[in-house]
Amino acid sequence: MIVPAEGDFRLPTEADTADLGAALADALQKGEAICLTGPLGAGKSVLARALIRALSPAEAEVPSPTFTLVQFYSGPHFPVAHFDLYRLKSAEEAFEIGLDEALHDGAAVIEWPERLGHHLPANRLDIEFEVDGDARRVRLTAHGAWEERAIDL
Numbered sequence: 001m002i003v004p005a006e007g008d009f010r011l012p013t014e015a016d017t018a019d020l021g022a023a024l025a026d027a028l029q030k031g032e033a034i035c036l037t038g039p040l041g042a043g044k045s046v047l048a049r050a051l052i053r054a055l056s057p058a059e060a061e062v063p064s065p066t067f068t069l070v071q072f073y074s075g076p077h078f079p080v081a082h083f084d085l086y087r088l089k090s091a092e093e094a095f096e097i098g099l100d101e102a103l104h105d106g107a108a109v110i111e112w113p114e115r116l117g118h119h120l121p122a123n124r125l126d127i128e129f130e131v132d133g134d135a136r137r138v139r140l141t142a143h144g145a146w147e148e149r150a151i152d153l
Helices: 014-027 044-055 091-096 099-105 113-119 144-148
Strands: 002-004 007-011 033-037 070-073 080-084 107-111 124-132 135-143 150-152
Touching: 007 014, 014 044, 014 150, 033 044, 033 113, 044 080, 044 107, 080 099, 091 099, 091 113, 099 107, 107 113, 124 144, 135 144
Parallel strands: 033 107, 033 124, 080 107
Antiparallel strands: 002 150, 007 135, 070 080, 124 135
C-alpha cells in the first residue's frame, strides 16, 4: 500500500512498528532525517532499530545510543547515524557529536529531536508516538523533501 508521508496510523503490535521502520528505510534519502518523539517505551527505539537493520543487515546488533549519544552504521548507498538526544543539555551539543556531518554524508534517525529546538533538519519526517492502550498511534508530519514523497507500506 502506498501512503502519503503524512497522517495518523495505529500500530497494534511491535511487529507493526518494526514494519513501519523497514518501510521508512526504503524511503529515506541522503541528507534527510527521521525525528522520533514520544514518551519512554512508546516504540521509538523499535522503529529506529528496524529501520537501521533494513539499511545495514550485516549489523548483528543495533544498541540504543542512550549513553553513547550516537551510533553510526554503513548503509548500501550512504551511512546512517542514530542519535539519542535525551541527555543533551543544549542543541549545540548535537552538532558537537556530528549531526551536521551525519546529514551531509548520509542520513539520521533522531530520538528526542525536541532537544534541537529550532535547529531541526529542514528535510525530515517527524514521527510522534502515543501509547493507545496496548497499541501505539503515530502521527507522521513531512517537512522539506519528504513533503512530496509517498511511503510503500
